[in-house]
Amino acid sequence: MSNRVGSRGQKAVDDGERSLIGPPSGDSPDSLLDQEASTPIFVYLLAFFSALGGFLFGYDTGVVSGAMLLLKKEMKLSALWQELLVSSTVGAAALSALSGGFLNGWLGRKICILVASFIFSIGGLILSLAPDKVVLLVGRITVGLGIGIASMTVPVYIAEVSPPHLRGQLVTINSLFITGGQFIASVVDGAFSYMSHDGWRYMLGLSVVPAMLQFFGFFFLPESPRWLLQKGQCQKARQVLSQIRAGQNINEEYDTIRLSIEEEDKEAGGGGPVILRILRHGPTRRALIVGCGLQMFQQLSGINTVMYYSATILQMAGVRDDKQAIWLAAATSATNFVFTLVGVWLVERVGRRKLTLGSLIGTGLSLALLAIGFLLSAQNSPPVTLHPVDFQNSTCRLYGSCELCMLDPDCGFCYRDNGTRVFDSSCVSADQTSTDHAAWGRCSNRTEAADNPIWAYNYCPTSYSWIVLMGLILYLAFFAPGMGPMPWTVNSEIYPLWARSVGNACSAGVNWIFNVLVSLTFLHVAQFLTYYGAFFMYTGLVVLALLFVLGCLPETQGLQLEEIENLFTGPLCSCGSSSPNDNRHVHYIRVKGSNYLPSDNEGSDVE
């Protein structure tokens, strides 16, 4: 497509006029209008193949809960081994996300995505063929290494190839694929849960399919033009840019990127490792604090405990059948997925800042509702009425109510009910090898019969479960459009090119580290503070997150990546006050400068 503007001179005059009178709100330069009018299908294709990395992230972190139900029986896994198989992946992801920054800057985005999908494929193969638990552990660690690299590279790649008006939406698609992966994983878990022998091989191994698809797809896809320019491969960068903009006028975009790289070289000059340069340079230091803070608060809002705890919440609500619980857990991840779709729709309409703030307010209120539900359940917890002689002399016999009994990980509540009332209840030790049964007595019976008493491990029967259930659904409905995707989206945008890989590596690393911390400590926190205490604590953390976002998160919607650094030039907690329109102004002047004399260094009049 040829340049819509006949002569550069005329274009410059137009732009000059605009910069004098200031841009009409929401207006964009001509080239951006060009892009908005027709976004080439190729950009969507790039986003799709990259977001398969997000899908694998979601699938591999989600599938393990269902696989574990079968694995623990088939391989006779102890609690320690179960915990190892779950958290080794997240731990490996934290390490590889942190080191991915270096790889990303050195090898480029494309190679890193290829490496991640290759690792995913190998990991999937190891898992599906594993003869024993040690090989399983190797497979889970391998998959974790892939997740870490993908989680920090994919959002960066998508952000760098997207036109500004679609960037938020396309990067948020990656988060949609994460929750989509978690949803598909729960459906696969449900489908193969009927296959008690080797069903887990299919659950864990199926990830090879999207991994291979991504691997072969990416062979034909281009490197990020921004990375190419940074590495001095100007000709190739120009080629890729015009390929992904389908022949639209790319001069402005190309010059803006080139100028900003030159400026960055001056600004962020000085040697030393990139992380030290980031910390020394005010705007990047503030961006890093915002990026890492967002990722930390995403995990501290308790998403993974809510997801993990959903099965227990459902059990409290009276769903006792394992298979039914698995399918209902799929409904939970479907809710997470569907509401992420709402986020994709909203991100370019309301902007990142409002979306995150709205999401946090709703998330906080839902957590408070969850806590209130747990509080009412605890206050009305059924008493222990039977005290059978306990030959093991465990602490379980000392508890007077279900609440106290279930907070002790060694004990469970054994009871009967007639639909309205709990009776004949006792607190006894759980079986060491499988908490599905009591160690002895009425609830140790493994054969299922209608008149068997009910064994409640980790939960208590309550008539307030509907409050908890409502809290759970509202939580996901509010978390998924904002706090789920925005930390990933915002991080892909806020760092200048030289700091982007390392900035994203650090923030993704923080996300994974807090993911491990929160999920590993949840049961201990609950034991210490009770469940309602734990959820009130998460509510408090969400209030802190709200203050942080209110003070420090600027709006990045509609800006070119090269303009975003300007948002962080002021003091840290005044970021929220810079509006996108202030910065659009900077953008126009920059465009004017590069239009007059593209080869000149007139970019110096930019700021």
Ligand SMILES: O[C@H]1[C@H](O)[C@@H](O)[C@H](O)[C@@H](O)[C@H]1O
């Ligand atoms: O953005 C994602 C998403 O919200 C997932 O549901 C959650 O499991 C991840 O930890 C998070 O990073």
